[in-house]
Amino acid sequence: MIEIKISKLSNGEFNRGLFATRDIAKGELIHEAPVIPYPNEDHEFIEKTILSDYVFEYGANHTAVLLGYGSLFNHSYTPNATYDINFKNHTFDFYAHTEINAGDEILINYNGDVDCDDPLWFTETD
Template sequence: MIEIKNSPISEGEFTRGVFATMDITKGICFHQAPVVAYPNEEHEHIEKTLLADYCFEFGVGRTAILLGYGMLFNHAYHPNATYEINFDNETFDFFAHKDIKAGEEIFINYNGEPDDPELLWFDQEK
């Protein structure tokens, strides 16, 4: 249902994105990314690495690194996908926020809410 390819929006050494291999209907869960969760106190160690840009809040006092394709979705302020944290399953579940066509890149809003316009760290630096 999804695959990793080079993204036309990415530049530098990190050029990957997640793409649909078939049409995905709005509301469909198309990926469950398992997580490795850890206490926030340990995040200071992660902050010294490239992984810091790929971590997500995971409930109160915890942070998570996503496995599977979870860390490879690119950002858009008006995305075609969203995610829900599934604490019972310890996954981030990705859903089509809009109909997604085969071949289309799949985007999430890193702010968590699909239409949250708050500028992210990489846009604030510009």
């Protein structure tokens, strides 16, 4: 259903993104990414590494590294996918927010809510 390819949106070292290999219906489950949670007070150690760009908030007291394809979704303020945190299964569940055509890059809003247009932490200036 999804594959890693070069993204035109990404300008980092890896330039990767996730793309649909077939049409995906609105509401369809795209991926369940298992998590490795850690306490927020340990985040100071992660901030010293490249992993700090790939972790997600996991409740009020934890942050999580997402396994599988979870940390490879690129950002858009007009995403075609969204995610829910499934604390019971310890996964982030990614769903199609809109119809996604085969070949389209699958994008999420890094702010969590599909309609949140707050500046992202890595684009804010002091």
